[in-house]
Amino acid sequence: MDRRKGKGWNHRWPPALLWVVVLTVFFLSYVMVRIHVSPFIDRHYDWEGVGGEDGAVAMGEESPGGQEDDVVEETPEATGQETPTQESPEAGQEPPGGGTAGGQEAVGEGRRRVSREESKLGYSPSHHKDDDDDGDDGDGDDGDNDVRRDSLTRGKTDPNNQPSEVVSDEDLSKGGDDMAKGRDIIIERRRMKEEVVEEERRGGEEEEGKKEEEEEERERKEDKRHHTRVIDPVFGERRLLRSYEDLVAYSKENGWLDNSSSSATKGDGIELKDLSLTPEELGWANDPPSYRWKDASGVFHLQELAMCLLCGSETLYRLSMRDDLVCRNSEPRSFLFCTGWNPTESQCYANSDLAKKEANRTGGYYKRRMGAKSHNPFIATFRGSVYVSLNGQVYTDEYVFDPRGTCPRAPFPPIKPESARAQNHHKKVYVVDHIWPGFHHDLSEMAPQIMPFYDELLADPSIVIHTTSLMSFVTGVGIGMPSTPSQDIIEELGINRSRLIAGDVHADEVVVADTPCGIPEWLYKVYATRLGKVMRERALDSETPPVPTNRTHSTLTAIVRAKKEAQDMMEIPRDALETQLRSEKSNLSKSDNDGDNDAAVASSSTYRGGNKAEEQNTATGKGTMLVIRRSQKRFVDNHDELMSALTDAFGNHPTLKLEVYDERLVTGQRAIWQQFAKADIVIAPHGAGLTNMLVMKRGGVVYEFLQPIGAKIDPAHLNCCLRDLALTLGLDYFSDFPVKWQDPYVDFDMDQERWISYPSHMTVNVSRAVAFLNKALHDKGWL
Known part of the structure; x- marks a missing residue:
């Protein structure tokens, strides 16, 4: 007998035994799979009875009441229960899930989420209760993988006390994949939630710090504003x-x-x-008056245009003064009295056109309004x-x-x-x-x-x-x-x-x-009007007692010395030129109406020089026509021609008397005030002596020959401070520009063999001045 053949046959497996082995392996594999899948089946949703008659709530949608269901992981710490074993479910219990057709339909359409309140399944939330409050996990899948895993204790039944149906193997496979993804999503959401919470905490601290900084800044600004x-x-x-x-x-x-x-x-x-105010002064404070004035020459807007162009140029002043030969700095320089005003050329021409149109509309008149009240003086x-x-x-x-x-x-x-x-x-x-x-x-x-x-x-x-x-x-x-x-x-x-x-x-x-900023202001009108009344009372009352003085020099020599000092300081710096030029263009709605109120403005002085000195404070045209003759700078070349024409025009007036104020002859301040106090009309070239108009009565007339603009350092050119003073005092003001103007200059005289300084002077249009004054006095009813 062949032993190898017999031995081989003796070790061959019978077919029946082979099938037993295969089935045993398959069964053991199934058991192992079942053991590992069981925890996920336990966490599967029970779809029966969810959503009431309208069906379950779709995944990614909010539950009724605006609150979404919670993503829950059941732990012993969260539920207070022991964790169910994974080897096998407890006896007599089936895992929750949808084994019915409805359950299959739900799986096919996409898993639905339910709220804890609607399902009545007794979910136990974890400490990540608010992980999914926004209803979107941010993964871009519109909620398909946004699976909730609220753990249910085995043996629980649905709200109708019906045993949960078993999920099919196909559903289990899909559920396992979804659950794995869901676990990752929950972990990611936890991380994101922690980041959000941390950001909110930091944001709250930053917001609180920002509010504190804003409060401190507000307090600093408040402190800076007041102190x-x-x-x-x-x-x-x-x-x-x-x-x-x-x-x-x-x-x-x-x-x-x-x-x-x-x-x-x-x-x-x-x-x-x-400060106590009279009713009239209160009226000025609450409703500052506006005044009209007129330029007899009709070229005031052109003078303003020249000033505007000069202020807008960085080279005109330098070329005119040739300061490049004197100053080491070669940078462009602007005109000194522009005080930072730097208009464009187009702006200058536009302003000039507006001023010209306004003058044509009003018959040559311009308007000037006072500054308003900002607080009680x-x-x-x-x-x-x-x-x-x-x-x-x-x-x-x-x-x-x-x-x-x-x-x-x-x-x-x-x-x-x-x-x-x-x-x-x-x-x-x-x-x-x-x-x-x-x-x-x-x-x-x-x-x-x-x-x-x-x-x-x-x-x-x-x-x-x-x-x-x-x-x-x-x-x-x-x-x-x-x-x-x-x-x-x-x-x-x-x-x-x-x-x-x-x-x-x-x-x-x-x-x-309280100090007013400038002359065209209501508070200045209060002070100046009070001063004018006191000046008139003291100037016109011959019984005014002399003032005790410790003056060591009372001779004529001392008086002349004082006059010489005053003449040396006659110039008036134009420190408010920018305000003046801009205010000229203002279009005011109120008309000039100082009224006919003859009530005197009460001075704060307790001294009253006697009621005989002055019976009224309003000019009537029965006073004098005072012509100021200057002998230093800005004198009128044809003064004699002007006086002759005025004499011919007004010399035969029954009450109007023509007088000349000559600074070389008048030696005392009181004498000057007396001349101005009696005058109803004053005619003068621009100069500090015209400031004595403070003593004039309201309603009087001031006719001033202005110095034209020039590209040089001279505070007197186009200086309208005396115009503002006249209007503030309630006087009628008229300006005029000379037909010829000569700036001061220095020349070497070969005959005398020395340098000679020549002052500025002007030639005025006599016929125009006389005709204009004649019309103005007729309009006032004085002629």
């Missing part, structure tokens, strides 16, 4: 108070001012008191250890008040508190500084500023008056004494000239009245 603390080379870190609002805020902060009142109790600090008293600077700034160790803070005319001058305290101490000081020197500013700015405190100054001779010193507008330069014209002015107002001081001073008490 500006400056770091200045002169005043250091003292709080800068520039306005009435600053004074009020600072006083309230320090408890010096009651919140319900604008007055304060006496003591160290600041006291604010409202006040008088401020500063007590304690108080200083006054060269230019009139009031300061202590804590603050500085600039009376002209809203319209400064010069930088802060150097201060000398130590020397002021040691050498120039006073008990009480009243401040009337005006920065620019000269007779015009002494009379038109210093003197009106005295009026709010005039009664107190007359009643208490110990009060001194601080004013602008000679050349004090130049930073660091000043000799600490007032000018002679300013001393003459206050002496004529009944105040001893020795009470006028200047320079750095120290005082126990300093008083400052």
